[in-house]
Amino acid sequence: MILDIKNEMLAEIIPPDGFFEPISTGHQLTEGIVWNNKGNYLIFSDMVQGKIFRWDINGETSVIKTPSNISNGNCIDAEGRIISCEHSTSRVTRIEHDGRYMSVLASHYQGKELNSPNDIIVDSQNRTWFTDPLYGRKSPKVGVDRKPELDFRGVYRIDPDGSLNLVASDFEQPNGLCMELGEKTLLVNDSPRKHIRRFNVGEDGSLTGGEVIAEISGEGLGSPDGMKIDEEGRIYCTGPGGVHVLEPSGKLMGVIKTPEQCRNFCFGDSDMSYLYLATTKTIYRLKTNTHGVKIFK
DSSP: OOEEESSTTHHHHSOTTOOOEEEEOOOSSEEEEEEETTTTEEEEEETTTTEEEEEETTSOEEEEESSOSSEEEEEEOTTSOEEEEETTTTEEEEEOTTSSOEEEEEOEETTEEOSOOOOEEEOTTOOEEEEEOSHHHHOTTSSOOOOOSSSSBEEEEEOTTOOEEEEEOBOSSEEEEEEOGGGSEEEEEETTTTEEEEEEEOTTSOEEEEEEEEEOOOSSSOOSOOEEEBTTOOEEEEETTEEEEEOTTSOEEEEEEOSSOEEEEEEESTTSOEEEEEESSOEEEEEOSSOBOOSOO
């Protein structure tokens, strides 16, 4: 059994007899996994190696950015460009179309260097949202040990005109984030507080609310980090033991028990029916009976 079932409906979404297929191995600490719908391939980071990789559907893994400046989270914008959160530089950068150079989208807020941008998404209006905890300043393994310039850990929005906006700052360490169906609400988790919060998204991109909708707890390694939704609005979030699956209300349905500690994951393939899991040393995939959400076709 790969599932710890709390609600029998989970077995209809994730086959209990499913298996984790290793598709890319020999890594040291994988993160920032995202599916590129336009190119039909996978992108992920190895933070210890300082590289960003591409995995093609034919099974080939190749390096597309090295050094990566210890990139963590990655996302794909409306034009198919890769946007990354760099721990060692405290920047959000974008690889341009020809792959020869990068643009810096964010590095400072009100004249002070960002902490260490961590996880990142793009919505259907091509607005970029990212979290900015301290992890890239606290751990020499996945960052550069240095003092922060900001006295808070926030969530930011970069608008298509390039402007950087602080939208929330009352976190201990904000980490994973994702839009819910319709993009009227935004989920953000806080790793040390071990919970998920829901914010209302205004027409202007401002956030209100922020109530806690779920506590993530259990046995095994892991904490709230990577987070996604499926086509039915169910919430998937890493946590102790693997990936926790929750109803849209936040009620736990059960846990997908992963072979190694999983820090991030994504839905992928042409029909978005596979879960691709970024564990410590291996990228696995798992067939599901649901589908992820495509932001850009």
